[in-house]
Amino acid sequence: MHPNSKFRLPGSDADQRAIMEALVQEIGFGMVFVQTPDGPRVAQTALFSTGDGAIQFHLANGNALTRHLHGSEALVVVNGPDAYVSPDWYEGENQVGTWNYISIELEGPVRKMDHDGLVALLDDLSAVNEARLAPKKPWTRDKMDAAYFDKLTTAITGFEMEVRAWRPTFKLSQNKSEAERLRVADQLEKLGKRALAHLMREWVA
Template sequence: MHPDPAFRWPKSANDHQDADERAALEAMIVDIGFGMVFAETPDGPRVAHVPVFSTGDGALQFHLSRGNALANHIANGKALCVINGPDAYISPDWYGIEDQVPTWNYLALELEGPVRKMEREGLISLLDDLSAQNEAKLAPKKPWHRDKMDAEKFDKMVNAIVGFEMEILAWRPTAKLGQNKPDAVREKAAAALDATGRRAMAHLMKEFGTR
């Protein structure tokens, strides 16, 4: 999380997040759907890049290949998951004011908590939830479902992975969108960024930079 309070979104204090703020963070998890999970192992810190699923009640689920360096060590310990949103380089020339430096704007969410290993039934439910959630984003395409697979082949694939659930005890969002700049300056930079094709970040700077 960025040390400047201006860039903490919605708030830095976990206990003071209201329902709308939590819903916005949950929506970010659903929209991006992918993160990096970090944890310590006997061989040092390791990271896994994984699709993630929020249960909506304070837990984050994911799965790892049995051969992953984290698979045998992450359960019953704490882990950190980072979900990255849009990001972009910001040129100081775009501000239209003197004595500025280059920077990088970004949206990110850090989640931390203890991890437990899921039973096979929970893992299969997670796989169903992940596919349903992401297939829905492809509408009007007809959703894929594992019923289209040979059941024996599906079982063999499930045997090759392990499911995990993190109890989220800390939500640490960062929205570095130029909030420390005057509105007109930030909007000028956003317009220049939009012209380079980085529309997602430009939109965030325009819409949420003053929140």
């Protein structure tokens, strides 16, 4: 998390948490970090926000983290849009380059899910992501052989992390004047960084 308090979300704790949960669900992918007996390890995985303070994910059984996660304290990082900001886009001299970005850190204890929980997670992930492909008809596991699907699930393990700490960074040039921030947003728009440019214009008071 960036130490500058300007790079935080406005609003109440409840409002901020709702925004962060929505972003986790929208991005849907992140990194899970855990300290293991072999040293720190990280895994990349699809994420599902339950909406009630938990994050669910699954890993291959052969992943270096899988056997260490149950009962461990984990850190999940979800990154949003990001881009380099040139000093030339600011007013005046003695400016330096920087990076604008969105990132959320989530921390909490992890438990292993049972088989029914894993299957529910896979169904939830499919439903959320297939809906984004409309008007394509959503894929469901009904299109698979049930025995083959069950066989595949034996190669992965589902986990749920109770999120006890949320640490967001929304670094969108809030430390600059409004004119400078909007000018940077315009430059990023020209480079195709539309999502970040939009956030700089709309999310900063």
